[in-house]
Amino acid sequence: xxxxxxxxxxxxxxxxxxxxxxxxxxxxxxxxxxxxxxxxxxxxxxxxxxxxxxxxxxxxxxxxxxxxxxxxxxxxxxxxxxx
Numbered sequence: 001x002x003x004x005x006x007x008x009x010x011x012x013x014x015x016x017x018x019x020x021x022x023x024x025x026x027x028x029x030x031x032x033x034x035x036x037x038x039x040x041x042x043x044x045x046x047x048x049x050x051x052x053x054x055x056x057x058x059x060x061x062x063x064x065x066x067x068x069x070x071x072x073x074x075x076x077x078x079x080x081x082x083x
Contacts, residue, residue, distance in 0.1 A: 003043050009055065019066030043063075044056055
């Protein structure tokens with residue numbers, strides 16, 4: 001992840017569970033892509049985990065993306081079956 005001086009976030013790397021916020025679940029994104037879902041939000045900090053990402057705005061709001069198997073994103077529990 002990279003945040004520029006305008007608070008825009010660019011992401012690359014593994015996105016198997018959508019943890020990059022780029023609206024896809026490709027295994028690997030080798031080229032940085034702008035996270036358009038955060039357009040207009042001034043992001044000041046980003047924290048990345050193995051299967052999730054957390055964004056903090058200048059207004060103190062948190063945004064999350066990625067795997068929510070145990071509800072760790074704060075969106076509720078993801079329902080699916082492991083294969």
